[in-house]
Amino acid sequence: LSMSCTLVTAHTPTGPTIPLQSVEVELQVKDHVATVISTLNYQNKEDKPVEAVFVFPLPGDAAVCHFSAGIGETHIVAELKGKQQACEEYDDALSSGQQAFLLEESEETPDHFSLSVGNLLPGQSVFIRLEYVTILTVEADNGLRFCLPTVLNPRYQPQGVKKKACLKCVFNIVLPASEVPYSLSFSARVSSPRPVSKVESSCSLEPLQFLNSDHTEAAVKLAAGHKFDRDVELLIYYKDAHQPSAVVEAGQDSAEPGTLMGDPVVMLSLYPEFPESLMSPLATCGEFVFLLDRSGSMGCPASFTSVSLQDTLLLLLKSLPTGSYFNIYGFGSRFSQIFPNSVEYSEETMEEALKKVEGMQSDLGGTDILQPLKYIYSQPFISNLPRQLFILTDGEVENPKEILDLVKRNAGSHRCSFFGIGEGASSVLIHGFKRRNDRTVNVFLTVMQSLKSALEPVVKDISVVWDLPKGVSATVLSPPITTIVRGQRSTIYAQLSGKILSSQTDCSVTLNYTLGNRPFRNQLQFHLNPSKETGLTVHRLAARSLICSLIRSLEVKKRVNRGKSDEDVKKKVVELSVQSGVSSGHTAFIAVNKDSGDAVQGPLMHGEIPRLGEIFWHLNCSPDLKIVKDKIIVAKVFIFLFFLDPLLQLQKASGCWLLDEGLPSVLGKTSEEVEKSKPAEVSSEVWATILALTWLHGFKMDAKDEWELLAVKAASWVQAQNGNMSFHFIYYDSTCALKCSGLFVSNQYLT
Missing domain, CATH: 2.60.40 (Immunoglobulin-like)
Known part of the structure; x- marks a missing residue:
């Protein structure tokens, strides 16, 4: 527990x-x-x-x-x-x-x-x-x-x-x-x-x-x-x-050849490389749907994550690119939504959404994600905008297998990210969505990485081609790769059949895919030389992967057959589990x-x-519960929320900041100091935005991954206001005199 x-x-x-x-x-x-x-x-x-x-x-x-x-x-x-x-x-x-x-x-x-x-x-x-x-x-x-x-x-x-x-x-x-x-x-x-x-x-x-x-x-x-x-x-x-690798493991001597445990098994770890020119963080607009946990545990006084969820949502909303659409759902035993349908992202809709989120209560009962997901999947798409789902919860969800099955059936048309915040979240969904279980310190970084991935072009037409010696074949034991995300590993397990000669060592697997309408191929070469020193670890992982696939198919057949289980598939699961020794x-x-002697009476x-x-x-929710947090962890959370959150609150949906809405105090300056240093030819909005960007690069580089999308949107807004004029980072000296030194001077700070 x-x-x-x-x-x-x-x-x-x-x-x-x-x-x-x-x-x-x-x-x-x-x-x-x-x-x-x-x-x-x-x-x-x-x-x-x-x-x-x-x-x-x-x-x-x-x-x-x-x-x-x-x-x-x-x-x-x-x-x-x-x-x-x-x-x-x-x-x-x-x-x-x-x-x-x-x-x-x-x-x-x-x-x-x-x-x-x-x-x-x-x-x-x-x-x-x-x-x-x-x-x-x-x-x-x-x-x-x-x-x-x-x-x-x-x-x-x-x-x-x-x-x-x-x-x-x-x-x-x-x-x-x-x-x-x-x-x-x-x-x-x-x-x-x-x-x-x-x-x-x-x-x-x-x-x-x-x-x-x-x-x-x-x-x-x-x-x-x-x-x-x-x-x-x-x-x-x-x-x-992030180096691709291959491990070829010999079969078990006592197992029958032709069975999973008797044949060699290969585990491939692939890390596809994407050209930076195609991975601009603002390259893709979309429809962004946020599912926010409003179950009873979110309102518990002892829950340290309830604040984090709202702050995380604030960070996500502020980072959305212009031209996108969005909506926010609250879920528990039932669900509700802020807007009847997804709305265009603007200053007005963002402010309305934030006000409604602030008034949300943890009053929707349990943690049932399945029903809102079914409803969202049934809604018509907005033309030419891919739909991106973000699920944020701190609790153990109901029916995780059904949720995973539903998400996988819709994976071709939707991207879905699951964030389990805190110790109570479902590890089934965390692993199913290939997302991690986050503590409050790391949740901002993780969700921003996922948002960046959601804004990148979709990888399509994925295929895997094997090049093996004559007489050797590969039976893939893991589910087919349907999604590739930059920075994430793609793992393939395969059973190797046939006679493997010592001279037959060179093999390769090629991963083909399309990105930005351009074809790409990543090839991994490896030696077909089975090792007996891995303790059957690869076989057991492969068996677990195959068992999970069979159980998912069992659930699908059970649903299609109106509750009647497929006994043949169930029998196969039991046989494979017993044969491999994997539960x-x-x-x-x-x-x-x-040999315990006398029986217990x-x-x-x-x-x-x-x-x-x-x-x-x-x-x-126990009143006797004592939360003890590491001082360093609490300090990091406090610093991030206290200093960055006010700056987030002030940023507009377009990406800019205004000079007269509390920005000077966030920067540690007076309004007079900020106004006095503004060049005459620069508008107040552009000046305020440049100062905010300078402050972020000067003082918050340790949290760059969290605010990078905000900064990119802001810099794009500045460039749009000034045509071909390039603005570089500008910094204060101790007398607040403005120094302009070309495009974004590096390693310079506000003092």
């Missing part, structure tokens, strides 16, 4: 006791692939046997590939079986007094897992080992991001304790981070063909240690004294990070300790697994 700074326990007659004693996490990163090994140590401090149930998140595209448990000297490796069979074996084991462990993935949301520990005896200790592999996301600043949630907070029922009827009754004790009684150790080892530049974190780390002279291997640990007030977030930076919504890991209470969204609603 991911929370920023709290631990919640079940309430028992003897007070809160927590069986989780310690968490040990080992992270192994090879290039952009992460293997995560977590060991969790529990002890039952009750005087009765308990069944502990833990609900926790994992990345939506993670391939869970190992689960084992240890009690005393006994170590049990779990088997992956069909979910119904695994659950029946678990229940049978508990009924017969045996100790059992069940790890299952939610069929509704694949980023939710539950771990059941059954018949844990009084005073008994047990450890659980969980392993998964995942692809690390690339951030806007080219860092690879790994996030370890503040995890595995328990809900459990001792024998003889009456089952709670309400989730809020179960989670009724909130502990501050300083009182969390379990420890966390975290270590990471990073290796890559390219040197590691640096490793940063939201938490304190020990100094980075390079393990070789060329800095391609490094290790780092979490510093002692970690407080449980935030997720452990790691950002890994390589030199020349799915239709399988579960089961481990039974058949008496009935054991079985509790329901709570939905994560409901837990977050209760946690965030």
Whole structure:
């Protein structure tokens, strides 16, 4: 269970006791692939046997590939079986007094897992080992991001304790981070063909240690004294990070040739290059539709993100190019819209929208994005304007699989970006939309990067061509590439069939696409030399990708067949999951300790697994919740909002600023100083806009990615007012005397 700074326990007659004693996490990163090994140590401090149930998140595209448990000297490796069979074996084991462990993935949301520990005896200790592999996301600043949630907070029922009827009754004790009684150790080892530049974190780390002279291997640990007030977030930076790569992995010796696990599998990572001349940030106008979360959690006093959403929307609106259309929807259990239809972007419509956004309340109930999406997709298009959707939410959404399916069906006509702000957002949608889960500090940067991408020309006519030796064929296991965005990785998995000779090493894959009505091709050459040293990581990631594709097709067929499931596809999912050892919504890991001695006597209470969204609603709105924020993070947010937000408020929709609406005070000058320094031949609006641009370049270069679109629009407006006359950056000296020195003098500042 991911929370920023709290631990919640079940309430028992003897007070809160927590069986989780310690968490040990080992992270192994090879290039952009992460293997995560977590060991969790529990002890039952009750005087009765308990069944502990833990609900926790994992990345939506993670391939869970190992689960084992240890009690005393006994170590049990779990088997992956069909979910119904695994659950029946678990229940049978508990009924017969045996100790059992069940790890299952939610069929509704694949980023939710539950771990059941059954018949844990009084005073008994047990450890659980969980392993998964995942692809690390690339951030806007080219860092690879790994996030370890503040995890595995328990809900459990001792024998003889009456089952709670309400989730809020179960989670009724909130502990501050300083009182969390379990420890966390975290270590990471990073290796890559390219040197590691640096490793940063939201938490304190020990100094980075390079393990070789060329800095391609490094290790780092979490510093002692970690407080449980935030997720452990790691950002890994390589030199020349955006380099295409190919990994060819040999099949499993024990697996049958011709099967996924028996044949070699290749993973291709592609980074298409786009000419800068075609990627002007104001090259494309469009219809921009913003979906803003107005669910109950947005109004919670403890929610630090409620201000951020409105500020983010302000930044987006101010950055839109002239000639565009826009509309804003608020959603919860129901939805509403500011305008009946999208309206042309102007000073009047922007001001009207901002006033209505300021008056919005968090009064629309739950977090249902599906219905407004269906409505938006049904609306007619505005001629020659592509439609761009931006979804901003801080919560766990309803029916994420249906949402992803709907978005994918409309991907040919709509671009859609999802921003999950805070710890409660759905990682299924974050990974499905290839967007990250943002903290308040980074949300401005991320949404502006997405807006820049939305304003770039659309990549069309995408195709992939394989050039393989004679007798070797490739079966693509991942979904076809339908969208290419600058700065984002495109990953392809393929099973290689046929006889691969040692002399047949040279292969290539060519990515063809059209951009700005011009054809482009990116070719990646690689050696067909399968490696056995990757631990089947590529096979498991490929299996997970194929499993997700099959489950999506299963959902589509179920909808077409009016609720009737396709048993053949379901059977194929189970077979592939069991064969590869990768979990799915239709399988579960089961481990039974058949050597536990005397059977545990008496009935054991079985509790329901709570939905994560409901837990977050209760946690965030608890009056006892104590939010503890890192001082540096808060300082960065404050500086950005305090100094840049007033400047945003003053900018007009056209891109200009006015000289008499509070601008001098934002710049730290008096109106008289600003007026006195204005050249006679320059209008007040042009002068005000030049000063605002100068201030941004002089004092806010560290936030350039956030305000770059604002500045481009403003500079274009200035140039339009003066015909062929070029204006360069102008700066003040200490006496406010104006110095004009040609086009945009670099490295000069307001003093």
